[in-house]
Amino acid sequence: MNLIPTKLNTELKLFCPRRTCLCYQSLDNTITKDGVYTTKNDGMVRQMFYCREGKHRFSETGYCDLFGKHGSFKEYEQMCKLSCYGLSTDAIADVLIKDPRTIAIWQRGVSKKTNIFHDFICLSITLTVIFIQMDELWSYLKNKNNQLWVFVGFEVDSRFWMNFESGSRTTHTATKLVKKIKHYIGILSQANPLKITTDKLAAYKNALQSVFTDIDYVYLQIVKKRIKMRLITVKKCFVKGTEADFKGKTQNTSYIERFNLTLRQRVSYLQRKTLGYCKKKANFTDALWINLYDYNYRCHHKSLRLPLKHPGTSKFQKNWAHRTPAMAMGLTQEALTWRFLFVAPILVTR
Numbered sequence: 594m595n596l597i598p599t600k601l602n603t604e605l606k607l608f609c610p611r612r613t614c615l616c617y618q619s620l621d622n623t624i625t626k627d628g629v630y631t632t633k634n635d636g637m638v639r640q641m642f643y644c645r646e647g648k649h650r651f652s653e654t655g656y657c658d659l660f661g662k663h664g665s666f667k668e669y670e671q672m673c674k675l676s677c678y679g680l681s682t683d684a685i686a687d688v689l690i691k692d693p694r695t696i697a698i699w700q701r702g703v704s705k706k707t708n709i710f711h712d713f714i715c716l717s718i719t720l721t722v723i724f725i726q727m728d729e730l731w732s733y734l735k736n737k738n739n740q741l742w743v744f745v746g747f748e749v750d751s752r753f754w755m756n757f758e759s760g761s762r763t764t765h766t767a768t769k770l771v772k773k774i775k776h777y778i779g780i781l782s783q784a785n786p787l788k789i790t791t792d793k794l795a796a797y798k799n800a801l802q803s804v805f806t807d808i809d810y811v812y813l814q815i816v817k818k819r820i821k822m823r824l825i826t827v828k829k830c831f832v833k834g835t836e837a838d839f840k841g842k843t844q845n846t847s848y849i850e851r852f853n854l855t856l857r858q859r860v861s862y863l864q865r866k867t868l869g870y871c872k873k874k875a876n877f878t879d880a881l882w883i884n885l886y887d888y889n890y891r892c893h894h895k896s897l898r899l900p901l902k903h904p905g906t907s908k909f910q911k912n913w914a915h916r917t918p919a920m921a922m923g924l925t926q927e928a929l930t931w932r933f934l935f936v937a938p939i940l941v942t943r
């Protein structure tokens with residue numbers, strides 16, 4: 594299982610995950626592959642490694658010491674998948690016959706690793722960010738008098754979910770999200786300015802002005818006017834740049850609105866008109882991180898598929914090459930799996 598060089602465009606450096614070892618988590622160590630073994634439980638092939646400095650062997654499962662240990666890889670994988678089908682923690686606990694608290698601990702572990710993995714991958718290469726849309730989704734926290742907003746940043750051309758931030762519907766939260774996005778893109782060195790569209794919320798304007806000081810960008814606000822839920826007018830407000838900067842199908846926020854629907858469908862805490870809203874903010878963040886991995890790295894996105902050059906004549910031949918958002922972004926070579934995340938050699942600082 595040669596997982597590291599083939600699937601990612603970056604190389605993950607191996608380290609020794611054994612805590613009692615002298616070179617625990619040290620990157621100066623030499624780690625070599627040392628055979629494989631097959632598990633009796635689920636028949637999966639697992640990679641063994643050899644730590645040269647510490648003179649011992651260890652399994653790839655050593656990189657997955659981040660959850661409460663009362664489950665198998667299979668159960669972790671099932672838990673992750675169920676979390677991405679809009680099931681609540683209690684429902685997952687019922688399906689897997691576990692305690693809801695155990696499921697919450699697993700989700701925390703996966704979410705932490707996803708967070709570190711996503712940051713690492715996005716910072717490893719220069720991202721080609723052309724067009725960003727931002728929006729916010731409302732939900733509740735603890736009770737229905739207490740609103741919680743999730744701000745989402747989305748790259749349109751690759752359908753890449755860049756990051757999110759939850760909190761009140763203020764400039765403060767928007768600024769935190771914009772800072773995270775800026776951290777990923779660094780200083781842009783492309784010919785055309787970065788296109789940004791949002792809805793009319795003033796928070797984005799303030800956040801962009803204070804954070805994107807050294808980035809060349811154009812910004813369009815879509816102001817929608819509704820009377821009794823019915824859309825009356827759509828006004829375009831060019832805050833920075835002119836109409837000529839937004840060519841083609843870019844004068845809208847449709848892509849992120851479609852993405853919001855995907856999120857509401859898949860995150861149990863975001864489902865509307867149900868009692869499934871969030872009671873604890875940390876659980877909410879965990880569910881979002883798990884969904885971020887699923888959306889960006891694991892699932893193929895239908896609108897990103899490319900036609901193959903020689904389409905098959907028989908109906909059983911492939912006509913399309915399917916891609917995930919991360920593939921379109923140039924971060925990975927193929928769709929990743931949950932197991933890949935579990936055994937990915939990433940430093941998880943506790």
Ligand SMILES: [Zn+2]
Nearest residue numbers: 609614644647
């Ligand atoms: Zn070692």
